[in-house]
Amino acid sequence: MIVEAVELHRIAMPLVRPFETSFGVQHSRDVLLVHVRSDAGDGWGECVAMADPFYSAEYVDGAQQIIERYLAPRILGRQITAAGFADAVHGVVGHRMAKAAVEAALLDAELRAAGASLASALGGVRQRVECGVSVGIAPDLDTLLAEVDGYLAEGYRRIKLKIKPGWDVDPVARVRDLVGDGFPLQVDANTAYTLDDLAQLARLDAFGLLLIEQPFVEEDIASHVALAAAIDTPVCLDESILDARIAADAIDRGATSVVNIKAGRVGGYLEAVRVHDVARSRGVPVWCGGMLETGIGRAANVALASLPGFTLPGDTSASSRYFAEDITEPFELDDGTLHVPDRPGIGVTVRTDLVADFASRPVVTVSA
Ligand code: OSB
Ligand code: MG
Numbered sequence: 001m002i003v004e005a006v007e008l009h010r011i012a013m014p015l016v017r018p019f020e021t022s023f024g025v026q027h028s029r030d031v032l033l034v035h036v037r038s039d040a041g042d043g044w045g046e047c048v049a050m051a052d053p054f055y056s057a058e059y060v061d062g063a064q065q066i067i068e069r070y071l072a073p074r075i076l077g078r079q080i081t082a083a084g085f086a087d088a089v090h091g092v093v094g095h096r097m098a099k100a101a102v103e104a105a106l107l108d109a110e111l112r113a114a115g116a117s118l119a120s121a122l123g124g125v126r127q128r129v130e131c132g133v134s135v136g137i138a139p140d141l142d143t144l145l146a147e148v149d150g151y152l153a154e155g156y157r158r159i160k161l162k163i164k165p166g167w168d169v170d171p172v173a174r175v176r177d178l179v180g181d182g183f184p185l186q187v188d189a190n191t192a193y194t195l196d197d198l199a200q201l202a203r204l205d206a207f208g209l210l211l212i213e214q215p216f217v218e219e220d221i222a223s224h225v226a227l228a229a230a231i232d233t234p235v236c237l238d239e240s241i242l243d244a245r246i247a248a249d250a251i252d253r254g255a256t257s258v259v260n261i262k263a264g265r266v267g268g269y270l271e272a273v274r275v276h277d278v279a280r281s282r283g284v285p286v287w288c289g290g291m292l293e294t295g296i297g298r299a300a301n302v303a304l305a306s307l308p309g310f311t312l313p314g315d316t317s318a319s320s321r322y323f324a325e326d327i328t329e330p331f332e333l334d335d336g337t338l339h340v341p342d343r344p345g346i347g348v349t350v351r352t353d354l355v356a357d358f359a360s361r362p363v364v365t366v367s368a
Pocket of ligand 2: 188
């Protein structure tokens with residue numbers, strides 16, 4: 001296809017409740033949407049970069065600038081495919097979330113034109129995916145338990161608690177009591193610990209957790225190897241896994257025995273499939289992470305989660321987990337699962353009237 005224009009939409013989506021992690025509190029989601037217009041038709045992609053560079057180095061203003069200045073000019077006005085996109089932008093180092101958003105829009109345009117769903121194109125094998133929910137740090141334990149209780153009532157099949165030093169063993173113990181033995185429960189530290197905290201992290205072994213996600217900084221594979229050898233709870237990397245080669249290396253070194261896959265973090269859905277493949281060939285289960293996506297990114301995540309190696313419930317929660325109103329048809333839980341879209345492309349319809357209503361900046365159009 002020939003891309004004629006890349007439109008960048010910025011929207012501010014209010015969250016139904018504040019979301020607190022070890023790196024900060026969010027009250028609203030500042031989202032960058034990429035709308036590609038080509039001779040074959042249109043496509044949409046969502047950039048998962050956050051407003052601030054606290055989860056990783058990327059942030060949404062930077063991602064927008066990278067797309068405007070470096071990525072869009074490399075694909076405008078010439079023959080391009082989603083599969084050829086990574087090569088087309090190879091000279092731009094890093095900025096995986098920005099690249100992933102553009103690649104997703106190209107995939108959507110290409111697959112809508114071909115009449116194929118993203119799930120089928122990526123190799124999906126399931127019509128529904130099991131859903132977990134990520135629960136933020138709460139002001140107090142009672143508030144946390146009430147929130148978890150609400151998610152259990154909605155049917156979520158797995159709970160993930162955000163933890164940080166000072167908010168770990170007590171909340172985990174209380175939530176384990178609430179959900180009962182055997183209910184899938186896991187924790188995510190978003191890099192808040194160091195190896196000095198080993199004894200405290202080892203206390204989590206008492207609660208039969210599915211995994212502990214990213215206790216240490218992104219670059220520190222060695223400390224994760226040491227922790228994994230010292231505790232019973234499986235270690236799962238998120239922030240550290242930037243591509244399939246790193247995933248293979250981290251698995252082979254014993255740093256991670258489960259992998260959180262986020263397409264944005266690894267530079268796109270095509271690389272996400274390669275991460276899935278290297279993990280699967282090593283017998284390592286994967287699950288689909290989330291970044292508070294709107295229906296656009298959520299649709300693509302659910303498609304990814306339908307691949308065979310995604311054997312653990314993902315952070316693929318319903319639209320209502322974060323938003324009162326979504327910019328696509330809402331994703332709703334059905335017995336703790338979401339249906340994988342089977343219509344062409346990402347398989348959802350973007351409500352452009354709502355995208356306009358939620359706009360926080362003027363639309364930027366980059367054209368050839
Ligand atoms: O570490 O998985 C994470 C949200 C923003 C940034 C990082 C993370 C998260 C979540 C929420 O845990 C996932 C979701 O529900 O979308
Ligand atoms: Mg995480």
